[in-house]
Amino acid sequence: DQQVKQNSPSLSVQEGRISILNCDYTNSMFDYFLWYKKYPAEGPTFLISISSIKDKNEDGRFTVFLNKSAKHLSLHIVPSQPGDSAVYFCAASESSYKLIFGSGTRLLVRP
Amino acid sequence: NAGVTQTPKFRVLKTGQSMTLLCAQDMNHEYMYWYRQDPGMGLRLIHYSVGEGTTAKGEVPDGYNVSRLKKQNFLLGLESAAPSQTSVYFCASSYLAGNPTGELFFGEGSRLTVL
Numbered sequence: 001d002q003q004v005k006q007n008s009p010s011l012s013v014q015e016g017r018i019s020i021l022n023c024d025y026t027n028s029m030f031d032y033f034l035w036y037k038k039y040p041a042e043g044p045t046f047l048i049s050i051s052s053i054k055d056k057n058e059d060g061r062f063t064v065f066l067n068k069s070a071k072h073l074s075l076h077i078v079p080s081q082p083g084d085s086a087v088y089f090c091a092a093s094e095s096s097y098k099l100i101f102g103s104g105t106r107l108l109v110r111p
Numbered sequence: 112n113a114g115v116t117q118t119p120k121f122r123v124l125k126t127g128q129s130m131t132l133l134c135a136q137d138m139n140h141e142y143m144y145w146y147r148q149d150p151g152m153g154l155r156l157i158h159y160s161v162g163e164g165t166t167a168k169g170e171v172p173d174g175y176n177v178s179r180l181k182k183q184n185f186l187l188g189l190e191s192a193a194p195s196q197t198s199v200y201f202c203a204s205s206y207l208a209g210n211p212t213g214e215l216f217f218g219e220g221s222r223l224t225v226l
Contacts, residue, residue, distance in 0.1 A: 004153075036215075041220070042220075044215075089153060099144075101146075103152055104153050
């Protein structure tokens with residue numbers, strides 16, 4: 001029973017356009033959400049996070065939106081760049097020290 | 112700055128063999144974790160530790176054991192390897208302890224194949 005779901009295994013966008021990656025969760029006790037980025041043959045690296053008391057957090061080209069009533073969060077990348085091509089994992093935390101990850105979405109940004 | 116270091120990077124085992132994966136972090140982090148990554152499954156938590164001498168089970172602990180004898184090291188053991196344990200294993204650490212960011216620092220991964 002997956003508590004964090006990323007239903008799109010892959011996404012392809014044109015360079016300069018917006019990339020929108022989606023994530024759904026089932027546990028209403030999650031209080032912190034994070035996005036990680038992973039390149040091949042490397043470990044995941046932290047990208048951006050959001051607390052459950054907020055509905056938006058922005059960091060440069062990256063913005064995360066949280067809709068608690070829908071148990072849904074999304075990551076927006078604007079404008080998308082070829083270097084953004086990677087696998088993106090959504091993760092959620094209930095106790096603040098244990099993260100539950102989604103299955104990942106592979107983003108391809110076409111030049 | 113080494114960060115989180117995993118050894119070995121690659122290993123091939125036969126069914127029934129045992130092995131240990133070593134994770135070392137030089138950031139003085141309290142919390143350490145072992146995840147496995149499988150296609151279509153994302154990252155699943157095997158075991159974790161909230162401090163030296165303590166360990167706890169994650170989502171998929173069966174077939175694995177762990178030890179945290181020193182704060183900087185977290186060992187993952189497979190006593191009798193099975194083909195289902197073929198995966199990429201990631202170690203991570205976190206400094207949390209009251210900081211609710213949940214940000215983990217990952218190693219580069221260890222690819223294990225069980226024949």
